[in-house]
Amino acid sequence: MLFNKFIMGKELIEKAKDFATKCHKGQTRKFNGREYIQHPSAVAAEVEAHGGTSEMIAAAWLHDVVEDCDVKIETIGKMFGEVVAKLVDELTNPKSVDSGDKKTEYMAHKTTVMSSDGLTIKLCDRKNNTSDFVHSDPQWAIKYANKTRIILNAIDDSGRPLNIQQKKLIDDINKSITPYEDENKEI
Secondary structure, eight states, rough: OOHHHHHHHHHHHHHHHHHHHHHHTTTOTTOOOOTTTTTHHHHHHHHHTTTTTHHHHHHHHTTTTTHHHHHHHHHHHHHHHOHHHHHHHOOOOOGGGGGGHHHHHHHHHHEEEEEEHHHHHHHHHHHHHHHTGGGOOOHHHHHHHHHHHHHHHHHHHHHHOOOOHHHHHHHHHHHGGGGOOTTTTTO
């Protein structure tokens, strides 16, 4: 039974990878110009490295398809199951909070109430975004670091319990953003 679950998990991940690759085809990252699919690939690898389940890894591959590719969450549910759809839904920002301070405030609150699995994926996403600062526009990096600090402070202030993997991810993110933080810069 365990072997069958392993095979099914690998198939789910491969299906999510293929779907995300098709959805993001032709897209590039706005701050570094690289192929977009490299981002979900890196987030999925982080989630796997931090002990994520096959559903979490699949959701990491799919975490931006609803927001960036106009895929419906219902489609995710039909193709990948309810668990993956719920995680992707948690990781998706509504269009009404698509930019600036509104999005930062929304994300700061959301990370304090989302599921533990959702938070782990979100932290892997942030870690990937912040790990690439050296190849990014310095002004963008400063702005993103300051926004990330607001989100990390909200998690800390909320007192929500964190597992060892989440604490490690937050520590890694802190190391990435500290050199770019500028408290005099407006967000």
